[in-house]
Amino acid sequence: INEYYTLSNGVKLPKIGFGTWQIKDGDEAYESVMMALKNGYRHIDTAEGYQNEASVGKAIRDSGIPRHEIFVTSKLESHIKSYEGAIEAFNKTMQALEFDYLDLFLIHAPWPWSEIGKECHEGNVAAYKAMEKLYKEGKIRAIGISNFSPVDIDNIINHCEIVPHVNQIAYYIGLDQKATIDHCNKHNIFVEAYSPLGTGRLLNHPTINEIADKYDVSAAQICIRYCLQKGTAPLPKSTHEGRIIMNTQVDFEISSEDMLILDSVKKDF
Numbered sequence: 001i002n003e004y005y006t007l008s009n010g011v012k013l014p015k016i017g018f019g020t021w022q023i024k025d026g027d028e029a030y031e032s033v034m035m036a037l038k039n040g041y042r043h044i045d046t047a048e049g050y051q052n053e054a055s056v057g058k059a060i061r062d063s064g065i066p067r068h069e070i071f072v073t074s075k076l077e078s079h080i081k082s083y084e085g086a087i088e089a090f091n092k093t094m095q096a097l098e099f100d101y102l103d104l105f106l107i108h109a110p111w112p113w114s115e116i117g118k119e120c121h122e123g124n125v126a127a128y129k130a131m132e133k134l135y136k137e138g139k140i141r142a143i144g145i146s147n148f149s150p151v152d153i154d155n156i157i158n159h160c161e162i163v164p165h166v167n168q169i170a171y172y173i174g175l176d177q178k179a180t181i182d183h184c185n186k187h188n189i190f191v192e193a194y195s196p197l198g199t200g201r202l203l204n205h206p207t208i209n210e211i212a213d214k215y216d217v218s219a220a221q222i223c224i225r226y227c228l229q230k231g232t233a234p235l236p237k238s239t240h241e242g243r244i245i246m247n248t249q250v251d252f253e254i255s256s257e258d259m260l261i262l263d264s265v266k267k268d269f
């Protein structure tokens with residue numbers, strides 16, 4: 001939990017982050033983030049779209065941990081595809097979090113959630129250029145994208161100045177993301193893995209449980225360790241302290257033979 005990856009611009013990213021998608025604003029988000037920080041997490045992932053930035057920011061500020069010791073990510077709402085809109089949304093995020101800088105800001109998706117798959121190449125470039133400006137002003141330490149395919153990534157690389165530092169994608173055992181991960185590696189774009197437990201749906205999988213028994217760990221720990229051994233940063237979410245702690249206890253090594261078995265798992269959801 002105290003180990004880091006280094007992004008292409010030299011910024012250090014704690015290997016395991018705490019995901020806050022689907023954690024309700026108010027006490028639930030406040031207390032979960034507080035528990036995560038108390039138990040050693042120093043990387044918290046939120047988004048305007050999760051509608052919990054205010055509670056997440058308050059927990060971080062109230063934790064007593066110096067702000068610079070915590071890596072905080074937020075995201076630009078998926079329907080905002082203009083330069084001015086992105087600047088305005090960033091300012092709104094900063095007001096909600098009550099921070100004076102952000103560690104990582106991502107375009108949440110290449111298309112609005114209401115129109116998944118729609119091509120928004122010009123809009124993504126416009127929004128990203130606003131993020132480049134904020135980055136150059138020192139208001140954000142790293143910038144990137146989320147849910148971007150190789151084509152969406154190339155659009156940014158071909159029309160913008162700064163190669164994204166991060167692409168945050170859904171990644172878990174049984175979800176094939178090879179094409180996107182290879183493309184990111186080629187361009188030195190770091191891959192973060194959201195829903196590393198398959199939103200919890202992988203935890204009953206028989207093969208994963210067999211391997212978990214072999215290493216005397218839980219299925220969740222196998223899922224998280226798998227993402228780490230693939231060189232990605234997993235962002236597990238939980239609102240329960242025991243699980244929040246368990247998800248950081250992944251100091252073991254899955255053998256290459258067992259990694260291959262996990263590579264061949266087919267998700268059944």
Ligand code: A2P
Binds near residue numbers: 218247
């Ligand atoms: P809860 O928040 O009630 O603990 P993902 O990170 O892939 O999105 O998965 C999150 C889901 O997995 C949530 O439903 C969460 O439930 C559950 N979860 C997280 N960690 C564990 C764990 N160690 N054991 C069992 N379930 C877990």
